[in-house]
Amino acid sequence: MYPAYLEENIHIVEDTRVRRLIENRPPLDESDKKALLRKYHPDNIKSSMRKLKVGVNQGDSAPVELADLLEGNSRIDPKKFDPSSPNYNVDVLVIGCGGAGASAALLAHEAGARVLVTTKLRLGDANTVGAQAGTQAADRPEDSPAIHYLDTMGGGHFENIPDLVEVLVKDAPDAIRWLEKLGVNWDKAPDGSMHELSGGGTSRRRLHSARDYTGLEEMRVLRDEIRNKKINYLEYTAAVELILDDKGQIAGAILLNMETEELIVARARAVILATGGSGRLHIQDFPTTNHYGATADGLVLAYRAGAGLIFIDSMQYHPTGAVYPLQILGQLVTEKVRTLGAQLVNSRGEQFIMPLEPRDVVTSAIIRECRERQRCMKTPNGDSGVWLDSPMIDVIRGPGTIARELPAMVRQFRRFNIDITREPILVYPTLHYQNGGIKIDTEGATNVPGLFAAGECSGGVHGRNRLIGNSTLELFVFGRRAGLAAARYAKEVKRGSPTLEHVRRWQEELQQAGIRDQRPVSPRLLPDYTRRTGGYTSAVFQP
Amino acid sequence: MAEQARLIDIYIMGKYYQVPEGLTILTALEYSGYRAIRGCGCRAGFCGACATIYNFRNDPQLRYDLACQKTVEPDMCLVQIPYFPAVKAVYDLEKIPADGDNVKALYPDIVKCYGCNTCTKTCPQELEVMWWMTDALRGDIKAVADKSFDCLMCGLCAARCPQGLTPYYVALLCRRLNGRYLTPPAAHVAGRVAEIASGKYDAEITALKTAGEQELRRRYNERDIEPALEQSRE
Ligand SMILES: Cc1cc2nc3c(=O)[nH]c(=O)nc-3n(C[C@H](O)[C@H](O)[C@H](O)COP(=O)(O)OP(=O)(O)OC[C@H]3O[C@@H](n4cnc5c(N)ncnc54)[C@H](O)[C@@H]3O)c2cc1C
Ligand code: SF4
Ligand code: SF4
Ligand code: FES
Numbered sequence: 001m002y003p004a005y006l007e008e009n010i011h012i013v014e015d016t017r018v019r020r021l022i023e024n025r026p027p028l029d030e031s032d033k034k035a036l037l038r039k040y041h042p043d044n045i046k047s048s049m050r051k052l053k054v055g056v057n058q059g060d061s062a063p064v065e066l067a068d069l070l071e072g073n074s075r076i077d078p079k080k081f082d083p084s085s086p087n088y089n090v091d092v093l094v095i096g097c098g099g100a101g102a103s104a105a106l107l108a109h110e111a112g113a114r115v116l117v118t119t120k121l122r123l124g125d126a127n128t129v130g131a132q133a134g135t136q137a138a139d140r141p142e143d144s145p146a147i148h149y150l151d152t153m154g155g156g157h158f159e160n161i162p163d164l165v166e167v168l169v170k171d172a173p174d175a176i177r178w179l180e181k182l183g184v185n186w187d188k189a190p191d192g193s194m195h196e197l198s199g200g201g202t203s204r205r206r207l208h209s210a211r212d213y214t215g216l217e218e219m220r221v222l223r224d225e226i227r228n229k230k231i232n233y234l235e236y237t238a239a240v241e242l243i244l245d246d247k248g249q250i251a252g253a254i255l256l257n258m259e260t261e262e263l264i265v266a267r268a269r270a271v272i273l274a275t276g277g278s279g280r281l282h283i284q285d286f287p288t289t290n291h292y293g294a295t296a297d298g299l300v301l302a303y304r305a306g307a308g309l310i311f312i313d314s315m316q317y318h319p320t321g322a323v324y325p326l327q328i329l330g331q332l333v334t335e336k337v338r339t340l341g342a343q344l345v346n347s348r349g350e351q352f353i354m355p356l357e358p359r360d361v362v363t364s365a366i367i368r369e370c371r372e373r374q375r376c377m378k379t380p381n382g383d384s385g386v387w388l389d390s391p392m393i394d395v396i397r398g399p400g401t402i403a404r405e406l407p408a409m410v411r412q413f414r415r416f417n418i419d420i421t422r423e424p425i426l427v428y429p430t431l432h433y434q435n436g437g438i439k440i441d442t443e444g445a446t447n448v449p450g451l452f453a454a455g456e457c458s459g460g461v462h463g464r465n466r467l468i469g470n471s472t473l474e475l476f477v478f479g480r481r482a483g484l485a486a487a488r489y490a491k492e493v494k495r496g497s498p499t500l501e502h503v504r505r506w507q508e509e510l511q512q513a514g515i516r517d518q519r520p521v522s523p524r525l526l527p528d529y530t531r532r533t534g535g536y537t538s539a540v541f542q543p
Numbered sequence: 544m545a546e547q548a549r550l551i552d553i554y555i556m557g558k559y560y561q562v563p564e565g566l567t568i569l570t571a572l573e574y575s576g577y578r579a580i581r582g583c584g585c586r587a588g589f590c591g592a593c594a595t596i597y598n599f600r601n602d603p604q605l606r607y608d609l610a611c612q613k614t615v616e617p618d619m620c621l622v623q624i625p626y627f628p629a630v631k632a633v634y635d636l637e638k639i640p641a642d643g644d645n646v647k648a649l650y651p652d653i654v655k656c657y658g659c660n661t662c663t664k665t666c667p668q669e670l671e672v673m674w675w676m677t678d679a680l681r682g683d684i685k686a687v688a689d690k691s692f693d694c695l696m697c698g699l700c701a702a703r704c705p706q707g708l709t710p711y712y713v714a715l716l717c718r719r720l721n722g723r724y725l726t727p728p729a730a731h732v733a734g735r736v737a738e739i740a741s742g743k744y745d746a747e748i749t750a751l752k753t754a755g756e757q758e759l760r761r762r763y764n765e766r767d768i769e770p771a772l773e774q775s776r777e
């Protein structure tokens with residue numbers, strides 16, 4: 001239920017529906033878009049960025065929250081730790097088990113490698129399960145991989161790495177078919193043809209969905225398959241450092257049992273990082289849609305081991321995060337709501353942006369509406385938001401559409417007595433996705449021999465802005481490629497002896513740059529949300 | 544602001560705390576100084592990691608929900624239940640045709656379901672768990688797949704089933720059988736895969752890759768956009 005003053009404003013939104021039904025907002029042209037982004041997009045707030053002082057990307061900008069961790073101190077003292085007596089000895093170690101990790105593990109296993117999967121939370125508890133809207137692939141007659149290529153490049157502001165985009169769009173239909181064969185229940189017509197929707201920045205209808213539980217459905221199936229194939233996995237076990245050998249090749253990783261704090265050495269011929277995103281760093285204090293463990297660990301580990309990063313100053317703020325009620329602040333209102341026809345409306349009932357512009361553009365427009373024009377609503381908690389007019393969907397597509405297409409969304413709001421089939425949703429941008437990450441080639445390989453990366457922790461394919469549905473697609477395209485390539489690499493590599501020399505050198509570098517004492521330990525592993533009550537703290541009591 | 548909200552009394556694993564009204568069970572735990580390692584994943588009602596049990600000081604009836612979704616109420620007594628392993632059948636999907644007998648062969652215990660409906664009452668997603676168990680017994684795989692679609696695999700139904708059944712794994716098997724065998728494969732997807740393999744789009748994509756940025760921008764801005772709204776679904 002909304003408080004009375006918001007209910008009153010909703011009447012204004014209702015009164016403008018007839019007008020908006022026939023109104024056709026044109027997309028913005030290039031220069032308008034540019035100006036809007038320059039002035040309002042959070043990435044362009046200079047004070048929130050700083051340049052890295054050490055490592056491969058020295059001199060590049062990163063959000064301060066991320067920069068601190070990238071330049072962090074290792075949790076391992078290389079003088080006191082011997083990486084040469086392993087608890088596990090495998091061909092391929094997969095770190096993280098969302099969609100990318102699971103796909104990689106399955107393909108590496110299929111290629112005959114001995115695989116170990118380690119993951120910080122429960123198997124499959126990852127950003128992947130949160131994906132609601134769908135997965136892109138150009139497979140309808142009206143569509144083609146070339147159009148998908150163009151859409152993706154445009155969405156990423158033409159900075160994407162072309163070779164990666166080519167692979168993404170060409171492997172896409174096969175990724176969908178792979179999942180179909182594994183038993184994913186895609187939304188289909190009775191003849192088997194896919195029911196596909198369009199999304200922001202896509203010029204064709206190409207989103208494959210499974211109601212609004214797409215990521216959950218994909219993940220359930222992949223997780224089940226990992227168990228069917230009897231692939232070994234460790235849960236609640238985070239990687240805290242990579243191990244190299246004396247030839248500078250990857251040799252495994254040091255893992256932490258999150259509950260007992262016991263350290264585990266996993267020796268591996270190849271390692272695949274699939275640790276996902278960084279939303280839980282709450283860059284610029286934004287709320288986030290990301291899962292509990294999204295703290296950029298993969299980037300930290302890779303960077304310290306000498307892998308290059310790309311576009312790390314580019315984050316994606318999803319235009320529509322919930323701002324009311326407080327309990328779901330920052331949680332995703334899936335883009336599918338706009339895809340189905342819901343419009344973004346300010347406090348005067350005006351549509352201020354074409355709802356299917358790329359995300360960064362819509363985000364900037366909402367921030368302008370709230371910060372500069374003050375045509376927004378304030379919640380009792382003091383947050384600003386604009387309306388996402390969801391009931392419009394049933395007006396346009398017929399009663400029952402919302403209930404059928406958006407059961408997760410309807411359920412989520414019903415828990416707080418809001419009926420999105422009858423009332424609009426109050427939204428504001430929320431930190432959603434890390435556009436950049438570890439630099440990879442088309443096989444998922446990094447510049448460190450034997451180190452591969454896939455999924456949200458990798459960067460390059462989306463340029464500076466990811467389109468809806470290209471991320472889950474990326475998991476299956478590059479996850480599978482990395483799995484295969486890692487298995488192949490593991491067969492051929494001549495191993496050296498494991499060392500933590502790179503960690504020793506890293507700590508020295510921090511010392512020389514004079515920042516060692518100013519930086520936290522990293523990776524972060526989990527955000528700290530526990531409230532510290534008054535009185536003595538750990539400064540007095542050491543457990 | 545949260546600090547100004549009315550404080551309510553709750554009990555966490557027997558200890559008394561006061562927390563602001565409006566918090567979810569998960570944030571109330573954190574507000575009280577507890578840090579979740581297990582029992583937390585998406586924080587958004589999608590992963591099922593935060594299954595929780597509670598009752599009230601004066602009402603011993605146990606209730607179930609997701610800790611990240613349910614808001615605290617006065618006099619709630621909270622515990623979180625760790626996710627525990629349940630029996631999952633191991634199978635090769637390629638070798639089991641979608642036939643109700645296969646479901647029964649892999650999960651023979653489902654015949655023991657005596658229809659007590661505890662699973663349904665437990666499910667935080669409000670799914671008709673008992674009904675799909677009946678469908679599974681009858682061999683109606685499609686019905687199970689449909690009714691169980693919103694299952695988060697939180698494990699609460701299995702935790703509470705007096706017969707030790709695992710409805711969520713039965714449902715997962717049926718959904719996979721449904722996706723693999725009972726819905727026709729998408730011919731246009733397979734067709735496109737073959738076209739791509741034959742190199743049909745190579746020249747066009749190479750042209751885009753080698754076009755200068757200006758040309759690419761022009762083509763992007765001039766590309767025709769298919770209408771988002773398509774009325775007919777089926
Ligand atoms: C709410 C939401 C909705 C979305 N909707 C869509 C959508 O509709 N379409 C789309 O294409 N994309 C969508 N996305 C984006 C997409 O879901 C993610 O980018 C993608 O799932 C990331 O997958 P991943 O496998 O790379 O990482 P994740 O799925 O996040 O998995 C990372 C895994 O690594 C583990 N991990 C992290 N650190 C460590 C460590 N140190 N050691 C061991 N394990 C570790 C984590 O616990 C987790 O299991 C959405 C994202 C969110 C959050
Ligand atoms: S069916 Fe069982 S596992 Fe699935 S959501 Fe309901 S209680 Fe949880
Ligand atoms: S709780 Fe168990 S026995 Fe009771 S109806 Fe559900 S599955 Fe059957
Ligand atoms: S934490 Fe994922 S459902 Fe609650």
